[in-house]
Amino acid sequence: MSLAQLIKNRRTVYQFEDKPISLNLIESFIEAAVHAPNHKLTEPWQFLIIGRQTQDRLAKIYASNRASKNHEEGSEGYRLSFENSIKKFLAIPQLVLVVQNLSKDPVICKEDYAACSCAIQNFQLSAWEQGIGVQWSSGPILKDAETFSILELDSENHELIAALYMGYPLAVGESQRKAISEVIRHYD
Template identity: 35%
Template sequence: MPHTEQINQHSSIRDIIRNRRSIRKFKVEPVASDIMLEMLDSAVYAPNHRLTEPWRFIYVSSETGKKNLANQYISFFKRTKPDLTEEKVQNVKNTLSGVPGFLLVVCKVDENERAKDDDFAAVSCLIQNLQLLAWEKGIGMVWKSGPILYDKEMHKAFGLKDDERFAAIIQTGYPDEMPKVKDRTPVRERFTEL
């Protein structure tokens, strides 16, 4: 598997969890869709109350698909940021063009508030599973969120139903640059025993 030596120096789940990083600089080569499907086939074994399986996925890695996604981003920013300059538009285009693939994670939105929370928690667990499976294969990801996930025009452009929304837009590819490790707060400082 390409680029694995760069990431996977250990094989225990503990090491993969602790060593995984959000990747923002990628090599040009996209992750093949069969590899993405293979990882998703395992990632769906996330905890999921009532086994609702509230997810589906749209993989964007073709030049046409990526251009469409970039246009949707720019359209969104123009609608929501009236002071958007041409320079900022170009920055958005440049940033997105440096990403080999995007996995759009779609989440079903239940009318029941508790079920909606349970479903989003399950989708979040799935995304973490996917990131760990990817890291094990030498694939990097960064989980992107923000107001665009709720944008109805964006939903329409990608065929979302009325009871769906984006849970994440995951940028993915083979890492070209490794971020430095950031220290975490020792868990003892956030741990109470009763």
């Protein structure tokens, strides 16, 4: 598949087969990621490959955030939402978290976020080429103080910017994009 085809065919995947992804393959996606452009070669990223024990711990944070969004803690609705959210989170075959190392300079910080986003795109394209789908999530679990505690990260110096849920796709949806004529403006 050409690069253009790979870019056009990549999709966000939400449903995965119950099949592990080899560590070597995950590391190859990270290898592609770290070749993203980054201003002044700051290399502002870290990639956290999450194992099952840590995923179990993070599942409780994920479920608590989701259940408390629409239900009062202690209610039947909360309990059901919590249980369903635990199952959903634990059904993710592989989880990789992306950390941005924060600069004190706001301009560099913004440039570094853009670089991390480029790295994530490289990661996703590399995974897609190998038949692995990725969902880039930026949900509340990434802001939760307990997540930072489990991962031993300092929120003054690090920001969790992505939870990459990944696996071999069970289903791949279609995507509609605007025609390029709708997004291009010409100037003389």
